[in-house]
Amino acid sequence: MKVHQFEPNAQQSRSTDVFAGARYAVAPMLDWTDRHCRYFHRLLSRRVQLYTEMITTGAIVFGDRARLLDFSAEEQPLAVQLGGSDPAELARAARICTDWGYGEINLNVGCPSDRVQNGRFGACLMREPALVGDCVAAMKAAVDIPVTVKCRIGVDDQDTGPALDALAEAVVGAGVDGLVVHARKAWLAGLSPKENREIPPLDYARVHRLKQARPGLPVMLNGGLATLEAAEAAIRGQDAPPLDGAMIGRAAYQNPEILLGVDALTPGARAPAGMADGFEAIEAFMPYVAAQLESGARLSQMTRHLLGLFPGRRGARLFRRHLATEAVRPGAGLDVLRQAVAFVSREEPAGALPAEPLRNAS
Template sequence: MPQEPDKKGKSRYFKAPVFAVAPMMDWTDRHCRYFHRQLTRHALLYTEMVVADAVIHGKRERLLGFHTAEHPAALQLGGSGPRKLAEAARIGACFGYDEINLNVGCPSDRVQSGTFGACLMKTPGLVAECVAAMKMAVEIPVTVKCRIGVDDQDPEEALDRLARAVFEAGADALWVHARKAWLQGLSPKENRDIPPLDYGRVYRLKQKYPNRFIGLNGGIQSIDEGLEHRRHVDGVMLGRAAYHMPGILAGVDTAFYGEPSVALDLSRVIDTMADYAGCHIADGGRLGHVTRHMVGLFHGMPGARRWRQVLSTNAAKPGAGPEVLHAAFAALDFDTAEVAA
């Protein structure tokens, strides 16, 4: 959950509501998060899942480094070993993340071979051990993201068992993707669409735990849908909709956090991202690392297709620089550079 330091340097938690952008493999990297932060000041932004072993033994700056502007930012970890997860959580906290989240929902072949992610739905006792170890290692919030069940599990029983275990272990929040995961028979992509959504199951979990933070993820397409779910749970998390149509994030601060409605100055966003891209290129990166996350910014607006064409075609060229962003913006067909948030 989002938090800020008190005068003694310890963390104090904000209360609901919370709006979050979901952790998404190959998408929510540091460049994506920096971009999303230009659209919303308050949304909680998640990293991609990072395996605990990689955090401990890998190139930490590459895996965990992030811009201070990204706060509040949460690190999602994958793994099933309590000691390794505790060490990875400690490292993440030292890097300055605001929350450590344990992945108990990813159904990919990679996590199945490592017996973590959604596989952990079958072993709530082990998840509790992991959470307890992580809580001992850090002072920032430790949270869990799960499914409502896997394979032939009864979601009523499976989700209750997991929730009870992680809350007794000290978890500060539970985010629930309101679908089952099928570890056998469905691909990771199919697992995002085919298992039916069951929002009512998550609502019932919140009713059972009125004093615990329960957040909802899965299939939410708009701010209005998120607000409707917010009537039943403490937080909502958008994934693919926020990535493919990032402009909707401009409405988050008003809708969820009560800030006055203002116009988003898109020319400022472009200038900021061009400066950021220039720094990334100067450090040895490529323009496309940044701009690939921005392709959907003008979704549904006049000129969006031209924006996508200029950005996608020119950002990949050798030596492409920040001027490509300005050229793509100039190619838009509308006269104003503002969007009402």
């Protein structure tokens, strides 16, 4: 991967380096975007950028690295998202992740959970832009792959104008390679993480104003993007420079087939020769599932990421029910997955219906 060196006074010359070839990304989602999920998502799109769940620096430095960091080569391009606020520890964790083979380091400055706040990282760092800049600078000095930041537009009573500007100024000065902006405030007291993904109003225009002020900074939009059509419209905006891409979260997990359309929307990509639909994707997933079962994984660890497939098709409810009840049984194998797929009609649904909320949705 290209090494990205940043010069604060030469922004225009590198406007889309870090997101080139990855107009779309699947957001890092705790308990969701594990290696099995990412492998399946890669089958649906060759060009979408994938991210790990957030991993704390302490877990990487002192924990079971193989369990936390191992991935399949097929998942690339793949970024790791780090949670932390100590520049030296972040630098150390970034070096470990680079040696492990990741292609991008992303710093979480957006998670609003109490546990994350207690660790002095995540969204509460919006109040400490200078510290975030120090963290980025330390990682940039330690690794030769892109370092990006995922943030909010502000927290609590902050004015989103100066709050986001201060964060951007600090990380740009530190050499950041790109910014992913969740276009909502986070309320650190009074709202749960789930409510913080839904209640604070979206403000895409604020993200476009950031891009207008810093045209050379690669900026990707996140928040409330339920379809690729909505994401394309949000990227273009109105009366402002277009953004460099969009990061889709829950919609990509709860209806993964939307990722089938990503490659055709990626600039410079050849016409996709990927999967036609969810049925073909599951067939392609079967060898991976078999190999993981052989190595000791449980079927439910993989099939839980398939429950959002087939919205609007007859039999989709039976598909989900069968996997939810049978895949968790000891010794469950590929036959359970095949039986579940057999419940689903292969006739195109008359209209795309929204996927039912998943029970494990956070």
